[in-house]
Amino acid sequence: xxxxxxxxxxxxxxxxxxxxxxxxxxxxxxxxxxxxxxxxxxxxxxxxxxxxxxxxxxxxxxxxxxxxxxxxxxxxxxxxxxxxxxxxxxxxxxxxxxxxxxxxxxxxxxxxxxxxxxxxxxxxxxxxxxxxxxxxxxxxxxxxxxxxxxxxxxxxxxxxxxxxxxxxxxxxxxxxxxxxxxxxxxxxxxxxxxxxxxxxxxxxxxxxxxxxxxxxxxxxxxxxxxxxxxxxxxxxxxxxxxxxxxxxxxxxxxxxxxxxxxxxxxxxxxxxxxxxxxxxxxxxxxxxxxxxxxxxxxxxxxxxxxxxxxxxxxxxxxxxxxxxxxxxxxxxxxxxxxxxxxxxxxxxxxxxxxxxxxxxxxxxxxxxxxxxxxxxxxxxx
Amino acid sequence: xxxxxxxxxxxxxxxxxxxxxxxxxxxxxxxxxxxxxxxxxxxxxxxxxxxxxxxxxxxxxxxxxxxxxxxxxxxxxxxxxxxxxxxxxxxxxxxxxxxxxxxxxxxxxxxxxxxxxxxxxxxxxxxxxxxxxxxxxxxxxxxxxxxxxxxxxxxxxxxxxxxxxxxxxxxxxxxxxxxxxxxxxxxxxxxxxxxxxxxxxxxxxxxxxxxxxxxxxxxxxxxxxxxxxxxxxxxxxxxxxxxxxxxxxxxxxxxxxxxxxxxxxxxxxxxxxxxxxxxxxxxxxxxxxxxxxxxxxxxxxxxxxxxxxxxxxxxxxxxxxxxxxxxxxxxxxxxxxxxxxxxxxxxxxxxxxxxxxxxxxxxxxxxxxxxxxxxxxxxxx
Numbered sequence: 120x121x122x123x124x125x126x127x128x129x130x131x132x133x134x135x136x137x138x139x140x141x142x143x144x145x146x147x148x149x150x151x152x153x154x155x156x157x158x159x160x161x162x163x164x165x166x167x168x169x170x171x172x173x174x175x176x177x178x179x180x181x182x183x184x185x186x187x188x189x190x191x192x193x194x195x196x197x198x199x200x201x202x203x204x205x206x207x208x209x210x211x212x213x214x215x216x217x218x219x220x221x222x223x224x225x226x227x228x229x230x231x232x233x234x235x236x237x238x239x240x241x242x243x244x245x246x247x248x249x250x251x252x253x254x255x256x257x258x259x260x261x262x263x264x265x266x267x268x269x270x271x272x273x274x275x276x277x278x279x280x281x282x283x284x285x286x287x288x289x290x291x292x293x294x295x296x297x298x299x300x301x302x303x304x305x306x307x308x309x310x311x312x313x314x315x316x317x318x319x320x321x322x323x324x325x326x327x328x329x330x331x332x333x334x335x336x337x338x339x340x341x342x343x344x345x346x347x348x349x350x351x352x353x354x355x356x357x358x359x360x361x362x363x364x365x366x367x368x369x370x371x372x373x374x375x376x377x378x379x380x381x382x383x384x385x386x387x388x389x390x391x392x393x394x395x396x397x398x399x400x401x402x403x404x405x406x407x408x409x410x411x412x413x414x415x416x417x418x419x420x421x422x423x424x425x426x427x428x429x430x431x432x433x434x435x436x437x438x439x440x441x442x443x444x445x446x447x448x449x450x451x452x453x454x455x456x457x458x459x460x461x462x463x464x465x466x467x468x469x470x471x472x473x474x475x476x477x478x479x480x481x482x483x484x485x486x487x488x489x490x491x492x493x494x495x496x497x498x499x500x
Numbered sequence: 501x502x503x504x505x506x507x508x509x510x511x512x513x514x515x516x517x518x519x520x521x522x523x524x525x526x527x528x529x530x531x532x533x534x535x536x537x538x539x540x541x542x543x544x545x546x547x548x549x550x551x552x553x554x555x556x557x558x559x560x561x562x563x564x565x566x567x568x569x570x571x572x573x574x575x576x577x578x579x580x581x582x583x584x585x586x587x588x589x590x591x592x593x594x595x596x597x598x599x600x601x602x603x604x605x606x607x608x609x610x611x612x613x614x615x616x617x618x619x620x621x622x623x624x625x626x627x628x629x630x631x632x633x634x635x636x637x638x639x640x641x642x643x644x645x646x647x648x649x650x651x652x653x654x655x656x657x658x659x660x661x662x663x664x665x666x667x668x669x670x671x672x673x674x675x676x677x678x679x680x681x682x683x684x685x686x687x688x689x690x691x692x693x694x695x696x697x698x699x700x701x702x703x704x705x706x707x708x709x710x711x712x713x714x715x716x717x718x719x720x721x722x723x724x725x726x727x728x729x730x731x732x733x734x735x736x737x738x739x740x741x742x743x744x745x746x747x748x749x750x751x752x753x754x755x756x757x758x759x760x761x762x763x764x765x766x767x768x769x770x771x772x773x774x775x776x777x778x779x780x781x782x783x784x785x786x787x788x789x790x791x792x793x794x795x796x797x798x799x800x801x802x803x804x805x806x807x808x809x810x811x812x813x814x815x816x817x818x819x820x821x822x823x824x825x826x827x828x829x830x831x832x833x834x835x836x837x838x839x840x841x842x843x844x845x846x847x848x849x850x851x852x853x854x855x856x857x858x859x860x861x862x863x864x865x866x867x868x869x870x871x872x873x874x875x876x877x878x879x880x881x
Contacts, residue, residue, distance in 0.1 A: 131604035140631065148797070164772045165738075171558065171559065172579075173625055175630055176626060176630045176870070177552065177623060177626040177627045178580075178626075178628070178868070178869060180578060180579075180580065180740075180873075181581075181628070181629075181740060181741075181743070181869065181872040181873065182628075182629045182631075183741060184631075184740060185740075185742050185746075189740075190740050190741065190742050191739045191740055191741060191742075191754065191755055191758060192739065192740060192856045192872070193587075193739055193740055193759075193875075194593075194739035195578055195579070195580040195584075195587045195873070196578065196579040196580065196874070197576055197577065197578060198553075198559060198561075198577040198579060199559075199561065199563075199576040199577065199580075200559045200580075202574075206574075206576045209600075210576075210591055210594070210595070212598070213594040213595050213598040213600055214594050216593070216594075216597070216598035216599070217593070217594040217597035217598045218737070219590075219594055220596070243557055243559040243561075245557060246558045246559035246841060247559070247562070247563075248562075249555075249556055249563075250521065250559045250561045250563075264559070271581065319533050355600070356725070357546075357574035358572045358573065358574055359561075359565060359566075359570075359571050359573060359574055360562075360563060360567050360571065360572060361571050361572075362562070362563065364564060365566075365854075374572055375570065377572060443626075445576055453581045482538065487559070488559060488562065490562075491559070492575070492576070493563065494574075
């Protein structure tokens with residue numbers, strides 16, 4: 120199945136980028152992805168723009184594609200909440216596999232600073248069912264706080280264990296020049312931070328950001344020609360979940376489990392084969408649930424993994440050694456692409472100080488909404 | 501290439517549907533598409549929701565997919581202005597062709613009545629480049645009026661010829677119980693209607709509407725099993741265009757020409773082989789340009805086609821005999837799916853009073869924005 124490769128990855132700095140347009144932001148990521156590739160813009164057969172469009176520009180795919188020099192090739196936009204750009208990767212894979220295109224660019228983009236925090240929170244609220252969820256006051260932190268409470272009640276998970284996820288991710292954030300927050304935090308700083316939706320405090324939560332990512336995929340033979348080290352797409356899994364109100368369990372995300380099973384099965388590997396992973400740590404509890412949903416730990420044993428430092432670089436499965444969403448910031452549509460970029464750099468051996476030695480197989484876990492959508496992608500050198 | 505079939509099509513009534521939610525609206529189309537199909541909801545491997553989200557619900561794919569009983573299968577949203585649901589068809593085709601899924605549902609949806617006309621016009625304006633286009637007052641009718649003026653200047657096209665497109669489409673609209681406007685109009689009524697952006701008058705323009713469409717696609721062997729008359733996807737073409745300000749020519753839509761060439765080439769047919777067509781008549785001039793861009797008439801000779809009634813049922817190439825966007829109304833994300841439904845019904849021989857005799861090959865031309873995006877799809881019985 121490994122006949123489609125990732126040939127280019129790029130990312131803008133993630134932070135508050137008030138002064139530039141989404142077109143310029145997209146260009147930063149696109150330029151990095153194209154650097155060193157032996158192709159011209161006209162060789163890209165289609166582009167997929169992935170975004171929740173917090174910016175005022177609607178139908179952003181045409182202004183962006185034209186700015187990147189990708190006209191007159193087809194372009195369209197995919198929205199899938201925070202999972203948009205990994206869904207973009209899945210669709211791009213299909214467009215190539217089906218024979219419609221040979222090279223496809225997936226551009227993730229979000230500019231959230233054009234809205235006040237209150238406006239952005241209101242827009243984000245309308246991403247879940249406006250009849251039964253956001254209208255009753257459900258917010259993103261509140262949804263994940265329910266998951267955290269359930270995990271604490273069933274498995275005696277502690278606030279310290281949650282905070283230790285942020286300690287790890289912030290420890291690595293100082294090595295990532297593109298992260299919005301590059302500062303190692305102490306356990307106390309995290310535990311003492313302002314309550315948001317208890318047990319989640321300010322530093323248990325990722326922050327909005329402006330940013331762009333870009334992934335370029337190519338059909339196998341072309342991939343080998345145009346880049347030095349293509350990274351192969353080995354497993355793809357995707358699933359959705361019910362609205363929050365209708366879930367049977369709050370101790371895991373069933374769609375993530377389902378997506379992981381599909382991806383492992385397609386790649387013919389199991390959790391022990393994964394050398395390095397990026398998981399969707401929009402909140403600290405989300406990373407702990409991901410350990411379990413992906414099979415890195417048994418159900419209920421996720422907290423032990425962080426306690427025992429097994430997800431640090433020296434541990435058995437390094438996770439989010441680029442700082443994660445918690446420290447990079449979370450520009451909705453761009454996040455999945457940023458996670459994929461991190462794993463591609465690891466598998467190429469280009470991850471610098473946070474390189475996982477001899478990494479051969481990597482995994483990306485990208486979630487949309489409060490576990491409404493899940494994509495799991497397995498990549499191989 | 502004809503190994504993927506359309507097995508089900510559905511459409512809600514298009515009109516002002518203030519009192520129902522987008523979930524209920526989607527269900528009307530989905531139910532019709534599933535009627536008579538020998539499958540259950542759980543057999544649908546993925547759903548694609550196609551919309552520009554004029555409704556307040558953001559990330560509508562999950563609320564809709566859950567309401568339709570399509571969880572926990574993956575679902576995502578495609579936005580591509582007015583071309584969204586034909587782009588959805590293209591992507592669904594790829595998802596099946598690539599082996600990821602066997603049956604995919606494409607749901608087009610738009611609910612525009614929750615906004616005032618002024619709000620909707622403002623949102624629509626932000627669908628083209630907000631830096632260089634809508635900020636200078638460009639609106640959808642103004643964009644197409646520029647195309648109309650250019651065609652009049654170069655080919656001596658008249659306002660009467662434009663109006664005759666609406667005469668034809670309104671003549672057929674009375675046979676379409678799902679159209680928002682079911683009334684035959686006289687040439688005088690159209691010419692005397694209120695100026696909008698001259699030469700385009702009120703009745704040269706389609707109107708906003710609420711509505712949903714649904715297309716269900718299946719892999720070939722399954723298609724033959726689960727439905728009586730599968731309709732095969734024979735040609736697919738897609739392209740984009742620059743922003744309006746940077747176009748070399750205003751007498752045609754270059755992206756439509758390009759998409760048509762791709763589709764004809766993939767299907768191995770030429771314009772003379774097409775028995776019946778649906779074209780994107782968001783404005784009367786758009787249908788005339790479509791005649792030329794699709795090769796039904798030579799460049800500049802589109803007006804003669806309508807003058808000579810060649811696009812009526814008795815003519816050489818019947819076009820928009822369901823009333824077109826002009827009479828059905830234009831619920832952005834749902835329109836492409838409605839066009840596809842019309843052609844599928846024609847090829848199945850189920851078009852009733854507007855049936856084109858022995859129709860074997862049909863074409864759908866679906867445009868986004870002011871010719872920013874184009875999809876051309878060729879279907880075959």
